[in-house]
Amino acid sequence: MPTTSCAPKRGTAAPLTIASATSALLLSALLSAAPAHAAAAADGSDDKDNAKPPATMSTVGGERLGRPGTQVSLKAGAPALPKGLSGRSWLVADAESGDVLAAHNAHWKLPPASTLKMLFADTVLPKLPKDREHKVDPSDLAGMGEGSSLVGVKENLTYTVHDLWLGVFLRSGNDAVHVLSAMNGGKTKTVEEMQAHAKQLNALDTHVVTPDGYDEKGQVSSAYDLTLFARSGLQKADFREYSATATAQFPGEYKKDKKGGKKRESFGIQNTNRLLTGFGIPQYKGIAGVKNGYTTNAGSTFTGVAQRGDRVLLVTVMNPQKQAPSEVYKETATLFDWGFKAADSVEPVGALVRPGPKGLNSGSPSDEAGKKAGERAQAAVSPGDGGSNGKWTALGVTGGSLVLLAGVAFAVHRRWPLPELVRRRSRG
Template structure:
């Protein structure tokens, strides 16, 4: 059973009002505070902005009457959009997310949606865009000695993996901190390596535009609540789909546990050795902590802030079919509700595949994707099949179910291909699912 993380009462009780009063450029998190958080234990860095608290801001009770129609006219309409064929399973009951979407990851067909283009605070799911933007620029073996200035600007109560100034980390270490612990400290160090936070925000906004994620406005690279920072279930799904084209992205988002570099200690001979501590992915459908592990899950990213509520984008595979799901801000006041509703939608999507007409499509990047014909269940999808950008920004065609599995094949060996293709998970997770 995974070790639960400790979260301070101060962090849990952090209110939207205090977030709004906090200036956009904050002082660095005090070192004493960061040290105190690390004393909770190896898995105890506060997951304030990647946890599973129910609720969130309810300032806007209803979505706009008219939203973006990127991906199809029906996706711009408020309310549930689904086109069931005869004999198709009904949508799950009890869904409370303010916005959600289920799509076929390969064809790009949107199987069903609810307020798909409603612009809402994304919380740490915005880190998918951060990773998709910055990850290709920094070799995973590159090292960086952290300066105090690298950690400036983090919001109060930020989730931390435990990065320390004057310590050296590899890019690989930092990405594990981003994906597993949703560490805003790791995000800010990687941003510093990318030219700084303002430059990274500009890069992210430009990449969102290239992906035709027109609902997204980036203010911070880590997803922390800021005025005007919004995205949508549709855009978050685009970010996940694009990111999953990258082997490193697949590796990080599907990793359940890892070791993160700690401090230096001296052994009996007086030699310095660097310790490490365990970190665990905050995606509970992946780890099975507090909610049933979802068989076939392979990532992607969860988030939470007091303003955004809980957000989640996930990818799962059954047989040769791969589905993406995004749920934003469930209104049911129950722990882990975002995961429960995501699991229900995935179950429905796998059962309904082939028995529903698509209500839209995940568009391809670039100007061709932006000008696609509307996909509202009547248009041909031959020209709207959403190919995804390659690492160099060019399109390399549709990606396959095996592509998700490919990220970890080097670790498991070719002999595991048959099993790994069906369940694209780290060995630890697959082994637990059989217990």
Template sequence: MPAPKKTARRSLLVTSVALSSLALTAVPALPAVAAPKPSPSPSGSPSPNPSGSPSGSPSASPSATPPATMSSVGGARLGQAGPQVNLASGVPVLPKDLSARSWIVADAESGDVLAANNAHWRLPPASTLKMLFADTVLPKFPKTEKHKVVPSDLVGVGAGSSMVGIKEGETYTVHDLWLGVFLRSGNDAVHVLSTMNDGVDTTVREMNAHAEELQALDTHVVSPDGYDAPGQVSSAYDLTLFARSGLQKKDFREYSSTVTAKFPGKTTKKKGKTVRGTFEIQNTNRLLTGASGLSVYPGIAGVKNGNTTNAGATFTGVAERGGKVLLVTIMNPAKDEPNEVYKETAKLFDWGFKAAGKVEPVGELVPPKSAMQSAQPGSNASGEAGGAGSGGASSKPVASSTAQTGSGGMGIAFAITGGVLVLLAGAAFLVNRRWPLPDLVRRRPRP
């Protein structure tokens, strides 16, 4: 198979996904699990960060062992400590030497959780939390909107944060800012976008509301960029929900799969002319770029990495092979080896693609609250597209995932291309259980 040309941004390959099967499914009665607010922790100190994500800040490291009781959202097995997998004839054994505190392997389209380990352990998420930030805020502003940065926009960016290089007094498009968020994990870009979104406090409030709407009940947001903060936690399960929801948006898929891009530099004057320079930025996802001695993972298409003092290394990736699209999330490998988070992710992807179709799932990625509420007797969900909203809970499912529509209330039962949510009255509704990703970048291995 010929290798694709190496370009600054690898083009999206649009594939039509046939809606091959529909199942009449009763909405499961999920346990009412409230996420208690984590208690503040004593302060720590930042550390150097080679992975391109924000360095640590005040917050103590989490316990070395998972709690005895964890959330059972998505299935009772997912609330149990330790590896959870249904081994049977023909099912490969799990990879050896996995050291991550928490991980999950799931089918991105069906929602089946193929295997997991401490999936609901609440841990610091680092910059993988930017997936929730993007899923919440990305629909608010068109790509072409411009913003001139003032000093107050960058107030609150944590010491040692990863930065894309936003300059005060310069004007950036929203498109530029999102490239800074996804490629360089730029906390400066996050804060500018948060300012445009009525401030950090508003953004944090909307992120928490959107997490609740997605039933990501392990998550508590304090800082929108993922910078370590007392009480800020998420889980491998929740991060996978954020990735799955975000991947419904074309812009989210495009940004998270972009390898390199040109970013605006400083404006200067040359020979009486105003000149705006540019510089190249590269994605910090090393399975996507093949940087630091790693090979590009075959079929990789995003999503986001992170690294802080307290979180350690975190990563959520999506990859496709043989018609299967898998999501893998890993949090905090114990092995202190270079690129360990990526190596363990690759092992779990390899296992998942071999096990897919053979292994009995141990749980599922649950639908958003609005998808469940719309199926209740007497509900009046219409499937109409929502306007530019807060990204929080919604009484109606959003039927379109373009950059101009709201992100709140996205249901597992909508088709991206048609934007139609099909419902039946009563406690059951017609669900297209597959959540197709028609513009997902299908990557080929390098020669």
């Protein structure tokens, strides 16, 4: 197995998994899996206590979403749900209408791992101009957990905000998260803002303890909340671009050149989202983000967004119990496939609610009301909610080559239209 050129990880992390890029369009960067983290369960209890979902859970988005087990309402002729799904919790939703097509323990509070970085980005990214520069103080990197995933930020070197966000999204770098948190006023302030933003999004299952998703007592989220974070983040152009970037160059250290001067080197980094890069499994046609994660307690977690035709779906999978390699990506891809086939032949079992009190009050479709209530929950988004004019395009991948799935922007009439959804293969 080749050695990685990317930054090392701290402590006794899980082994790196690496490979060369599979397409000429990719830079010669390497991919690493996120590391294992602390051994204590996120809520401080033994893991066996969390083996089953609670009998009752939150009903935000609909009464059925608060029930344990799988929730789906198939019409005649609808494809059955895939067999063999092992995620403790998962959810399939239309990204724009907000209809929840199917879910399994949607509101089960579980450790989120680095998928919590979606909330971090959605909270902090709009506050820091991407061209702002920051010289890293040693204190910026203090307090990172043992085994943290790192992009390779170095003390006393200067980085742009743009550089640091690439480190967050591509390498899930906790070092980049800690520096950005310092720039935002510190970890405590950032955690408070993330918690407040989660509440504003009606992501009420989420309790934030760290901005990077590292396992800490009490830090939990849910498949429902993670999907809300992704949906909100995707309204922001920078969030979309960073989460869809497959490879990039990250600033390294200064080296002496032949003339005796110093020149800053860079090294390649590659997104740890395997459905985006096609490492170990096929690239998923139409994938355009969003974020993966892994810790000892959370297991593997993933939220993805993909387009097929004029439909955009969000899928979140938390902690598959199968131990097969890349299982979280395989189950996500299977649910995407089902969702694209079944979207017009199921009754929604709930809805992704809008931000704010009105969204919370209107987002509870009952079994009888079904889709109509889901539509009420997704009334037109105001400009302040980050809506767009409904015109967008998306790029997907087939066989390692870019394929334009929607080459011409088109007008759509959706209750929460996503702006231009661009898949970036490389970004300097």
